[in-house]
Amino acid sequence: MGRVVVVQVLTEAQRRKWDNSDDQLFYAEPRFVQHLDSAFRGRLTALYRERIAPQAVVLDLMSSWVSHLPDEVNYAQVIGHGLNEKELAANRRLDCHWLQNLNQTQEIPLNDSSVDAVLIVAGWQYLQYPEPVAAELLRITRPGGQLIVAFSNRMFFTKAPQVWADGSDRDHLATVAQVLMAQGWPRPELIAEQTRASGWTGLIGGKGDPFFAVIATKPSA
Numbered sequence: 001m002g003r004v005v006v007v008q009v010l011t012e013a014q015r016r017k018w019d020n021s022d023d024q025l026f027y028a029e030p031r032f033v034q035h036l037d038s039a040f041r042g043r044l045t046a047l048y049r050e051r052i053a054p055q056a057v058v059l060d061l062m063s064s065w066v067s068h069l070p071d072e073v074n075y076a077q078v079i080g081h082g083l084n085e086k087e088l089a090a091n092r093r094l095d096c097h098w099l100q101n102l103n104q105t106q107e108i109p110l111n112d113s114s115v116d117a118v119l120i121v122a123g124w125q126y127l128q129y130p131e132p133v134a135a136e137l138l139r140i141t142r143p144g145g146q147l148i149v150a151f152s153n154r155m156f157f158t159k160a161p162q163v164w165a166d167g168s169d170r171d172h173l174a175t176v177a178q179v180l181m182a183q184g185w186p187r188p189e190l191i192a193e194q195t196r197a198s199g200w201t202g203l204i205g206g207k208g209d210p211f212f213a214v215i216a217t218k219p220s221a
């Protein structure tokens, strides 16, 4: 595996969180719920349909029982990672998966340049050490491949490090971009959109979960 250089961006204070107990305990019981509403999920699936080529090798990092990938598209492989075995085993999009607490170890057990698209949905906000994770993702992504980090404006507050818990939506976009660029990712594309609630509430102006995404592409060799 290639050498990974990590550039620290966050201060120690920014890494602190209210609940410092092992994250694995927090995720010990499966949660078969949707963490994001259908408007957000629809927007995310449309983005994946547009950006991820069929037959790509996909890594859904910080996954659960759902991956939000379009049903009709076949990928070469969808690899899952998370903290709850039952959730990952129930995720029908995954071909394989592993468990790893990324706040304890950040080395990702995949080969250099082996993945076309890395996805993180409503997960980055729980990373206390996003810099080594971002550096590892750069290592495992193929030249020309991409990283898509998507999130909304909600979180398990006690489990989010201060940098996220104290930040605005704009700060969240900026901190993800800053951490990525510090590890050598090119300047990412940022998406910040309001969504429309599904059903009749949307028709009368009701809003869904806001949609934010940071999309970085690894330069071609």
Ligand SMILES: C[S@@+](CC[C@H](N)C(=O)[O-])C[C@H]1O[C@@H](n2cnc3c(N)ncnc32)[C@H](O)[C@@H]1O
Binding pocket: 023, 027, 034, 035, 061, 062, 063, 064, 065, 066, 081, 082, 083, 084, 100, 101, 102, 103, 104, 120, 121, 122, 123, 126
């Ligand atoms: C709000 S859920 C989002 C799950 C999924 N991506 C989705 O869209 O439903 C947050 C996920 O982050 C992951 N996670 C949280 N803390 C983690 C940690 N310390 N190490 C690894 N994964 C973690 C778990 O997989 C957890 O299911």
